[in-house]
Amino acid sequence: MSTSLSSIDHRESAARLGRPRQQGSRGSAAVIGSGFGGLAAAIRLQAMGFDTVCFEGRDKPGGRAYVYNDSGFTFDAGPTVITAPHCIEELFDVAGESMNDYVELLPVDPMYRLQWADGQSFDYVSDESRLVEQIRRINPSDVEGYRRFAEYSKRVFQKGYQELGAVPFLNFRDMLRVAPDLMKLRADRSVYSAVSRFMKDEHLRQAFSFHPLLVGGNPYSTSAIYTLIHWIERQWGVFFPKGGTGALVKGLVRLFEKLGGQLRLSSPVREIQLEQVGNSIKHFVSTDNHARQCFDLVVSNADIHHTYAHLYRSEKSAIRTGKRLEGMNWSMSLFVMYFGTNRRFDQLAHHTILFGNRYKGLLNDIFKGHTLPDDFSLYLHAPSITDPSLAPEGNEAFYVLSPVPHLGRAKVDWDSIAGRYGDAILASLEQHLPGLRESIVTRRHFTPADFQSELNAFHGSAFSVAPTLTQSAYFRPHNKSASIEGLYIVGGGTHPGAGVPGVINTAKATCALVARDFGVLVG
Numbered sequence: 001m002s003t004s005l006s007s008i009d010h011r012e013s014a015a016r017l018g019r020p021r022q023q024g025s026r027g028s029a030a031v032i033g034s035g036f037g038g039l040a041a042a043i044r045l046q047a048m049g050f051d052t053v054c055f056e057g058r059d060k061p062g063g064r065a066y067v068y069n070d071s072g073f074t075f076d077a078g079p080t081v082i083t084a085p086h087c088i089e090e091l092f093d094v095a096g097e098s099m100n101d102y103v104e105l106l107p108v109d110p111m112y113r114l115q116w117a118d119g120q121s122f123d124y125v126s127d128e129s130r131l132v133e134q135i136r137r138i139n140p141s142d143v144e145g146y147r148r149f150a151e152y153s154k155r156v157f158q159k160g161y162q163e164l165g166a167v168p169f170l171n172f173r174d175m176l177r178v179a180p181d182l183m184k185l186r187a188d189r190s191v192y193s194a195v196s197r198f199m200k201d202e203h204l205r206q207a208f209s210f211h212p213l214l215v216g217g218n219p220y221s222t223s224a225i226y227t228l229i230h231w232i233e234r235q236w237g238v239f240f241p242k243g244g245t246g247a248l249v250k251g252l253v254r255l256f257e258k259l260g261g262q263l264r265l266s267s268p269v270r271e272i273q274l275e276q277v278g279n280s281i282k283h284f285v286s287t288d289n290h291a292r293q294c295f296d297l298v299v300s301n302a303d304i305h306h307t308y309a310h311l312y313r314s315e316k317s318a319i320r321t322g323k324r325l326e327g328m329n330w331s332m333s334l335f336v337m338y339f340g341t342n343r344r345f346d347q348l349a350h351h352t353i354l355f356g357n358r359y360k361g362l363l364n365d366i367f368k369g370h371t372l373p374d375d376f377s378l379y380l381h382a383p384s385i386t387d388p389s390l391a392p393e394g395n396e397a398f399y400v401l402s403p404v405p406h407l408g409r410a411k412v413d414w415d416s417i418a419g420r421y422g423d424a425i426l427a428s429l430e431q432h433l434p435g436l437r438e439s440i441v442t443r444r445h446f447t448p449a450d451f452q453s454e455l456n457a458f459h460g461s462a463f464s465v466a467p468t469l470t471q472s473a474y475f476r477p478h479n480k481s482a483s484i485e486g487l488y489i490v491g492g493g494t495h496p497g498a499g500v501p502g503v504i505n506t507a508k509a510t511c512a513l514v515a516r517d518f519g520v521l522v523g
Contacts (some may be wrong), residue, residue, distance in 0.1 A: 035063025216463020
């Protein structure tokens with residue numbers, strides 16, 4: 001199966017990681033939220049020997065990776081780009097299981113199709129020779145520049161991902177230790193600036209700088225460290241779980257429960273209170289439908305601002321932390337629309353990026369403006385290209401997302417304009433997919449207001465704290481609370497950040513701290 005492609009790197013990584021030596025119960029752990037970060041933490045904790053309960057407020061697991069089922073269509077609500085599959089394999093390895101027994105990852109080729117308003121297109125693939133031919137077709141003089149960029153991206157990947165991607169930064173000394181290497185790699189430059197040093201054609205500059213948008217960052221302000229995403233995709237490719245991202249979530253839940261963990265759905269955590277019990281601080285978790293329960297530690301996969309400002313609202317230090325978080329730069333939000341059609345469309349890619357007439361100007365409006373732009377660039381997801389089972393026979397399943405300002409920046413009444421905004425997006429898509437609107441048989445949307453109300457996302461931000469240089473590593477909210485004993489953080493709001501590999505690696509970094517603090521032997 002295609003997921004074995006990471007065999008050597010994965011075996012070496014798993015050997016370094018080791019498996020916890022369980023010696024009875026280590027204690028009790030609560031995981032708040034069942035997104036990828038929460039499930040990854042829950043699996044690691046249960047494998048360590050903690051009695052782990054994962055609380056999920058919604059009726060299905062997955063957090064942002066929710067699933068909608070409408071009229072025979074399966075719509076993944078959130079993450080659809082799976083890279084670095086070894087991160088997922090590791091979760092099964094620490095539990096003594098094989099990922100192949102739980103989920104199948106299907107390769108996506110091309111990884112993305114990029115289309116510009118002037119008619120130019122680019123198939124973004126992992127194979128170097130095919131990728132170079134795409135570059136040569138657009139601008140032959142940029143081929144050599146690309147090769148130099150790829151080498152640069154590889155060096156950034158080796159430092160930023162392989163060495164530091166799952167290492168927590170809890171004190172400034174940790175940052176000082178790696179600062180010289182980061183400066184050599186010019187982490188102070190933006191992704192767009194770094195790419196522009198190597199390639200001159202504007203289409204190619206955009207093609208190799210759009211990736212920060214996948215983790216909530218502006219290519220013009222996100223640190224060049226994020227050019228490592230290019231090498232991750234060159235190294236391992238892009239995948240999609242058979243049955244949809246929800247099938248991967250189900251596989252992780254099955255693994256967690258097989259280890260003895262408990263998942264409690266429709267159980268939003270209302271408050272967590274600290275109490276001294278004997279010589280220890282305990283965390284008492286309150287939900288609507290379960291008795292107040294005591295835990296030795298909490299790992300929160302909830303929105304980081306919600307964790308401090310709401311869940312721990314009885315703690316003055318948590319309130320202060322929440323106020324500090326409000327002053328940080330938060331990522332953009334998204335308007336996401338899910339729709340199914342009663343026909344298939346020819347020459348469609350699984351992932352398509354549709355650039356509008358503006359690039360930098362539109363990004364400025366999204367990340368710095370105070371109104372909703374009239375134009376947009378779009379990401380179109382057509383999963384039934386790779387897995388036809390996600391739509392009825394002869395039909396097509398889609399979702400399209402448009403990056404938009406978060407609610408703290410643009411005070412948009414999404415309840416009143418969502419329908420019209422969706423109509424405008426469909427009209428734009430119909431230029432690429434003739435007959436689209438008349439073929440739609442089901443449609444729904446998810447707005448920044450929904451991110452705020454359903455996911456407790458501060459400002460309706462889709463990716464938590466923005467991935468700027470001054471909000472990365474030590475400067476990002478830490479994986480362990482400095483003021484609340486026994487509180488740990490996973491998810492897009494902590495190190496290393498958003499994206500599926502990112503949030504899974506937050507769990508790896510965070511659970512290493514738990515193992516250290518609770519004396520779990522690894523070997």
